[in-house]
Amino acid sequence: MSDAGNAVLLNARGLGKHYGSGNGRVRALDGFDLDLTAGETVAVTGSSGCGKSTLLHLLGGLERPDEGTVTIAGERIDTMSERALSRFRRDAIGFVFQVFHLMDELTAVENVELPALLAGRSARTARKRALGLLEQVGLADRASHVPSALSGGQRQRVAVARALMNEPLLVLADEPTGNLDSEATLDVLRLFDNLHSAGHTLVIVTHDARIAATADRMITMRDGTFLDETRLSGGSRGTLGALISLED
Ligand SMILES: Nc1ncnc2c1ncn2[C@@H]1O[C@H](COP(=O)(O)OP(=O)(O)OP(=O)(O)O)[C@@H](O)[C@H]1O
Numbered sequence: 001m002s003d004a005g006n007a008v009l010l011n012a013r014g015l016g017k018h019y020g021s022g023n024g025r026v027r028a029l030d031g032f033d034l035d036l037t038a039g040e041t042v043a044v045t046g047s048s049g050c051g052k053s054t055l056l057h058l059l060g061g062l063e064r065p066d067e068g069t070v071t072i073a074g075e076r077i078d079t080m081s082e083r084a085l086s087r088f089r090r091d092a093i094g095f096v097f098q099v100f101h102l103m104d105e106l107t108a109v110e111n112v113e114l115p116a117l118l119a120g121r122s123a124r125t126a127r128k129r130a131l132g133l134l135e136q137v138g139l140a141d142r143a144s145h146v147p148s149a150l151s152g153g154q155r156q157r158v159a160v161a162r163a164l165m166n167e168p169l170l171v172l173a174d175e176p177t178g179n180l181d182s183e184a185t186l187d188v189l190r191l192f193d194n195l196h197s198a199g200h201t202l203v204i205v206t207h208d209a210r211i212a213a214t215a216d217r218m219i220t221m222r223d224g225t226f227l228d229e230t231r232l233s234g235g236s237r238g239t240l241g242a243l244i245s246l247e248d
Contacts, residue, residue, distance in 0.1 A: 016067030043212035094163030153184025
């Protein structure tokens with residue numbers, strides 16, 4: 001691993017978030033701390049409603065914490081202006097969701113290049129990089145297909161390529177295989193494994209402990225708090241085992 005691989009990329013301290021008020025008030029996150037090192041893959045798991053998506057939203061600046069701080073590459077994102085935050089999200093964070101959020105009327109390559117065009121890159125540069133990314137995710141021959149002409153797994157791979165378009169510091173994935181059958185799940189997991197090997201920093205929220213076992217670290221949450229952490233390094237990192245057991 002390079003020197004950059006040991007640098008702290010993200011630091012979150014004392015994150016708290018609640019929704020609703022009065023009797024309907026829900027404490028979704030309660031004093032959550034997290035440090036992420038550049039180049040690592042961290043899985044976040046835990047039962048339904050324990051706060052996984054809320055955590056991911058706060059880490060990616062999609063929502064702001066009620067308490068605590070989020071610092072990414074030395075920048076406090078919890079206190080940024082809306083304008084600066086939306087620019088930061090666009091340039092520094094790649095999001096992958098369970099529902100792919102692709103634009104139906106755009107082709108695969110147009111979907112992938114969109115974040116770069118929005119960031120003001122030239123059409124030519126954007127197209128070249130988008131085609132390269134589609135090749136990386138194994139979809140070079142699907143560049144001109146619209147999402148409705150792609151399978152679920154292919155759509156998710158387009159969404160991953162789009163997430164990488166602006167060379168993000170951090171990729172955040174929320175149940176990325178939640179809508180996929182087991183074969184497509186394997187394709188997406190292999191893709192994440194390749195991203196990991198290529199030095200990307202990934203946080204993957206998942207219900208599935210087998211998927212979590214492919215990460216360097218697995219964090220388990222309960223009731224909006226940290227419950228447990230398992231470090232899965234070297235031979236104990238469960239990539240292949242997890243992939244195979246998914247096929248059972
Ligand atoms: N926008 C919202 N308004 C009200 N309550 C919310 C909102 N978002 C989340 N919650 C509540 O906050 C808690 C944490 O939700 P969150 O979606 O973060 O959990 P999760 O672990 O991702 O769940 P799941 O695995 O089912 O997706 C839950 O009790 C949920 O009902």
